[in-house]
Amino acid sequence: MKQKIKKIIAKAIKEIGVEKIPEILVEVPKNLEHGDYSTNTAMILKKNPIEIAEKIKSDLFKKIEVKNGFINFFVSDKYIIENIKKINKNFGKNNNLKIKEANGSERSRRIILDYTDPNPFKEFHIGHLMSNAIGESLSRIFEFQGAKVKRVCYQGDVGMHVAKAIWGKIKNKNLKWPEAYAFGAKEFTDNENSKKEITELNKKVFEKSDKNINKLYDQGKKESLKYFDKIYKKLDTKFDWLIFESQVADLGKKTVEKGLKSKVFEKGENSAIIFKGEKFGLHTRVFINSEGIPTYEAKDLGLAQIKYKKYPYDLSFVVTGNEINEYFKVMKQAMQEVLPDLANKTNHIGHGMLRLPEGKMSSRTGKIITGESLLGKLQEMVIEKIKDEDFSKKEQQEIAEAVAVGAVRYSILKQSIGGDVIYDFDKSISFDGDSGPYLQYSFARAKSILRKAKQEKINKSFAKIPNEVSQLEKMLCQFPEIIEKAGTEKEPHFILLYLTELAGCFNTYYAKNKIVDKSDEFSAYKVALTEAFTVVMKNGMHLLGIKTLEKM
């Protein structure tokens, strides 16, 4: 639609004698009185907007208006209805992420995303829920736009945190793994002697030189992964590959050693191998420490290559907390020097922290909310709310799970990526207003109406159409444009805000109109409109990772 209008405007300004056509901006005005679409082209060209408007002749519009220098377009109802008729399960999909090959054939862009990334031996906390919500949503948005997406979860199964956990477990067998980690981490900072022991242990873990430690290690990793799997299932995320730090460490180390010869890296204090970021306006980081163990930096260089070997991607996204934004710049710059092809394809998406109003959480001090306990508590709240309804135990469980996950995902995705999310537990379980359950409720309501229509044998039809379309029809038509915007900006919150507004629109429509009504000649049309609403909601909610429910 926007594209069509742009072409029409381009033609008109050519006709008034402008030779250099600028980039034409068409927007959906915030104020309804300013039309369905609007352009500021006349102001940019410093031309008389009336002159341009007069050249525009198209039956797409029922009215074109000039106001304050803007040209406002009012789309004809007929055209809107034509669009509504086209809404099906593919509505909103596009081919923006297809690539034209030199021989003219077309293929999907290969995109690999890396997100969630919890560390075995540690807790899966709500920060991981955040990374998961963002990564999963972006994955789905890319897929919707024609890309072939692979999902990766990169996990730290070596490094100091493992040593801390194993050390804690050795000192106290009764501790659970995350507790053992917290204990070890505390001792590491508080006690010089413990620090020494843990550092020793870290080397043994890395070299796999001690049988007993290996056994403990295997046991801990297995238990952790089992625990994570349960959560992924709930979150409806299926990773194509789990990649571990232990798999990428060697390759990373080799890459750095190679780079040392070509002078990308250099020897620093205590013979650590470092990258001087200052040459690029960044800071210095250690890639191989004085013990000869590759750090996170070196491992990331290995990881990029392993990913590419598994899947020769066109684009790679790494979703992590924004506290490593600066780190990532340095690492990427080093990659630019030793693996330029991969560096050019690599992007970092740093999200904010999930904070609790009362303060920062940390798995080191044990002051955290785990992903499991948060989802569990939300589920209990939902069950309490629906226990009197006529649902089977199984249905109850499904609803509770979908609503709980939806509520969390919504509160994460409702703002732009990058800023901290203040997670107010009480608000997120209130389910009022802007919330995941609001979307799910609106959808379930519409579904319920469609069931009633079926019972009363009112089939959808566009044979009889009301004289004037409402805001609901107009909003439904905007879905494809919202997808494009969310896709190019890589911001799921555009979809979320749109769906919230759309649901509100439907709820208003629902309040004002009786949809299933045998005595109403427009009932079949209203049923068709309700169905179109459910299709758009379902497509949109899928992109946010929020499940739709037939009943709730």
Add this chain to the structure above:
RNA sequence: GCCCUCGUAGUUCAAUGGAUAGAAUAGGAUCCUUCUAAGAUCUAGAUGUUGGUUCGAUUCCAACCGAGGGCACCA
């Protein structure tokens, strides 16, 4: 000290350089014998400070004030 990010209603968030800065919450007032009230309708309140660029600035630039993150062997 240096680098990065961010300051918008009481609170939590929106706003490709555009029109009267939007929502949601919290407060007040309505609406269930009628398709799910987890809903709808009405009602008040904000761009940290000072300059600059522009026809036009919440948005771009500079300075200041304030918050968060990062800066060599953690991830």
